[in-house]
Amino acid sequence: MKDTFKHKGMRQQLVNTLRKKGIKDVKVLDAIGRVPRHLFMDSGFIDHAYVDKAFPIAADQTISQPYTVAFQTELLNVKAGDKILEVGTGSGYQCAVLLELGAKVYSIERQQELFKKASKFLPKIGYRAKKLIFGDGYKGLPEVAPFQGIIVTAGAPFVPKPLLSQLAIGGRLVIPVGDNVQVMTLFIRKGEKEFEKHEFGEFRFVPLLEDKN
Template structure:
């Protein structure tokens, strides 16, 4: 499958739409402009690759809406070289955005089918995460902590304590919290036990899976 001039034109339209919806971080917009989202999608949805919507992928999961990807990524305020933990690799699209922005990415996926597929697929596109792990996102990745940022790409019924503890001082955790509808929430670590909490409105994600290893 190729990345054509038509695809690039559709991506530019998508970027313009994201700007219109309030995304301002140029590095986020550039990443979305550069990444061929159509390659991350099942063949039945290829015509919709640059529509600002979520679509199904394998294992009853979804590829997130581009606006959601951009919004969450913008909240992290990523700088080149930042160490980022992603909870929920999924299709690998969000992982690619983080890599494109120059982050050192560690990503955990709970679904073995997706983990195997994405582990092979991302390097073919030139996106090399530091580590892709098959495991439980609720416990994070203590051996690689602390992280500059942690991004959760599935709805969590509560905020996992290990994720908060794996942030650097000044680090940010962006996580959708709730059951049917989630509140996009950001925690900024201010000290060993001090966190600022901000909320950014309602979103809808597939649930974050737990304890199935």
């Protein structure tokens, strides 16, 4: 599969849609304008690739809605060279957006099928994360911490303590918290034990699963 002028045009329309929906960070919009989202989906869904909707992928998971990806990424406030932990690699689309922003990305996925697919697929289209890990996202990645940013791409019933403890001072954790409906939540680490918390309305995510392997 290729990335054609037609796809690039569709991506620009998607970027315009996201701008109208309130995404302001130009770097985030540019990154979404560069990532060929259609390559992350089954070929039967190509027509839907640049519609602002979530779509099913393998293992009962979804590729997130572009607006959600943009919203979370904007909250993360990524700077080039930042060390970012992504919990829930999924299709690899969010990971690609972070890499376009110049982040050093470590990504954890607990579904074997998705992990294998993303591990092969991302490098094939030119996206190289620092490391893709098959494991339990609730535990984070203490051996690589601290992180300037941690992004959780599935609904968490609670905020895992290890993730907060693995943030650098000034680091940001973006996590959707809740059971059926999630509230997008941002934690900014202000000190050893001090966190600032902000909430940004309701979203719907597939659940963040604990280690069941």
